[in-house]
Amino acid sequence: MAGAARNSPLTRAAILAAALEIIDRDSVDQLSMRRLGQALGRDPMVLYRHAANKAAVLDGVAEVVLEQLTVDTTDPDWRHQLRLIARDFRRLAVDHPNVVPLLVTHPLATPLGLRPLGTLRPLEHILTLLTRADFSDTDALHIYRALFGFLYGHVLTELQEIVERPEESTDLLRLGLYRLPIGEFPLLRGLAADLAAYDGVAELERGLDTLLTGLATTMPSSDSAGRTEEVAAESIGESEGGFEPR
Structure with missing residues (x-):
């Protein structure tokens, strides 16, 4: 990837795409200008021509999404x-x-x-x-x-x-709800299956x-109010039309 990036023009779109890839794979905390430069095969200092700092890159990633x-x-x-x-x-x-x-x-x-x-x-x-x-x-x-x-x-x-313990067979144990005092949290413990599902x-x-x-x-x-009045008028009309009770 780095070699291909080095041979292609460096654009803001390319920087943000690479940043999004790093964030998706790892996390926001793992993104740095140095790591971004490595992913693009460029000197990190070159990135500052397109983004003032990491915060600007993060703003750009939010815009892309x-x-x-x-x-x-x-x-x-x-x-x-x-x-x-x-x-x-x-x-x-x-x-x-x-x-x-x-x-x-x-x-x-x-x-x-x-x-x-x-x-x-x-x-x-x-x-x-x-x-x-x-x-x-x-x-x-x-x-x-x-x-x-x-x-x-x-x-x-x-x-x-x-999920606290995915290897357990019961939802009460998998979600860690067994830790809650049954006398104090009977409803929450009883919802284990619903919470797990x-x-x-x-x-x-x-x-x-x-x-x-x-x-x-x-x-x-006002449009909704108009439709409500129309429905009400229709209902009144039907009532005055002489419908026989069931």
Whole structure:
């Protein structure tokens, strides 16, 4: 790889691709400018022409991953589109688990206006989607925060290591729940099988059902309100139409 990289032009895209490969294979902590230079077959000092420091490389890696998060701002069904976005985000997290800290916790240390533009585009696109669905700017922001607050918690839960002793045959032992006093944690111990059978896809869909239904109820757009009035009018019309009771 190093030989091929040495004979090809050094670009920002090539640097970020190599950095992502190192992070995926090892971790964010294992990435350094020196190691990145070795992977590219270049003097590490040359990298600084394209990235000021490691932090800039990490920002670029987050942008590369989030560029894969597609948002169709023209979708007339905002709930359907948010569900697709959530599935995409989970897929990216599962494909790049070592990048998740850069997507979830790292941005919190940086003011919004100072974050890489590529990491802000999904936010802008989702706000566009929701305001086109007749939500106010403020409500659109609330919906975005609720969605990604749920997604961040979901991916962190799904990707965490929960098995203490994988060689054991019972879930109580595999998860280390046997350590909990039975008199104090009877319900948690009793959920051993459910905890061991955690299904990230199913849990995501179940959570989205609850979240999106709640958002549509508590912060309806004018379009949603119109559809609700139409349904109510149809119901009244059917009642006045003389349906006989069963």
